[in-house]
Amino acid sequence: MYNQATLSELIRFARVGAGSTVIDVYPGDGDWTRLFSDTVGPGGRVYSFVPAEVADFKNDPVGRMRILSKEPGRENVEAVSADLIAMPDVTQPADVLWLHLFYHDLHTALMQGKGATAADFNRAVYERLKPGGSYVIVDHAAAAGAGTSVAQSLHRIEPASVREEVEAAGFVLEAESTILANKTDPHSVKVFDPSIKGATDRFAYRFVKP
Template identity: 40%
Template sequence: MQHLSMIGLGAALMLLPAQAAQAQVPTHIAAAVADAGRPGVDVYRDDRRKPAETVAFAGVRPGQTIAEMIPGTGYYTRILSKAVGPKGRIYTLPFSEPRAPASRALAADPAYGNITLAAGTPLNLGIAEKVDMVWTSQNYHDIRAGRAQLNKAVFDALKPGGTYLVIDHSAVAGADEGVLLSLHRIDEAVVKREVLAAGFVLEAESQLLRNPADARKTQVFDREANRNTDQFVLKFRKPAAP
């Protein structure tokens, strides 16, 4: 009987790391990821994109105001909308008309009534209020020119102490601008240098989306690389007012 009890204790101890990992995701974020309104194609990508852990790392809380730049088809827009809740607000910033239809549809969807389509540009986010967070996922590299002005616009749009969350596909160290065009990747060191130059501080970085097996030399849309790229997750902070 004592032997069986020890086995039971050992099994319980083996479960603790997994339980601890789950405990790090707040319930409001877990519920946002479990939202039944999310498209099946988005849910299919969750195993690689780890949205619950990523949103928890960013520190998204109910009631916050978040501006999401270049949101694509809205993978994170829906999650962020539910995570901030009815007292929060999401500004979606597609930056160009060809990218806007998905954002326009979400802004008109009553299931996501806290989403506003903003007619911003990389030089002027076009948001009337200061926000708690600016979020961009897998798209920083799409800003071909004017990233210094973009980062200044983000800095100006944030409240003191606000967060700038940048996720992107990693390029090899020293990769030049041609890699942005051909592979849709960017050197993490370049992102850090450019964002810090705008006045931000680097608060934290996550290993959640790292993939050491990715040689970082193929286009992100390549069949072998797709969904398995090495990605960095950087959390910058606008310094609080003195």
């Protein structure tokens, strides 16, 4: 995770506040779910959404989020799971949908092999967000011109490709942040490589549903 100042800035960038309804897609260890839970407070709601495509992973992501939702003070968290593009079926209209280091996976065999595509998912997000709602994407940047071609091999994606795909679903790019940028990243190595792990060049986009 990031330092406290960066976390606070990203939450502000995402426009998550008291009373917000947030969908945290593919929550991993649940760190963002906890932060959003603290931020939205008792009047808000956080859906910790585990795509069914990854639900059978050995670390039991659904079970872990259900345990998290039982932690003291987490009454505003609900752990849910469904096929990725069926996300609207298990959540309520949201103010923010948060996608952290996951968008590139929409272009991998794991997701597409089970019927999920970026276009289908973006349409599902559009359906689930309230008018004026924010679709926030943070991901590992690929080199200019790479497009989606290294999503499988390097777990990176070119920011321009993300923007093109999301705007095609009807969203408007409202803001971008360079807070996670790293100009020394060569963009040619896998994000898990020890030389760059945890310090990749990352982009942050906030799209809005008109």
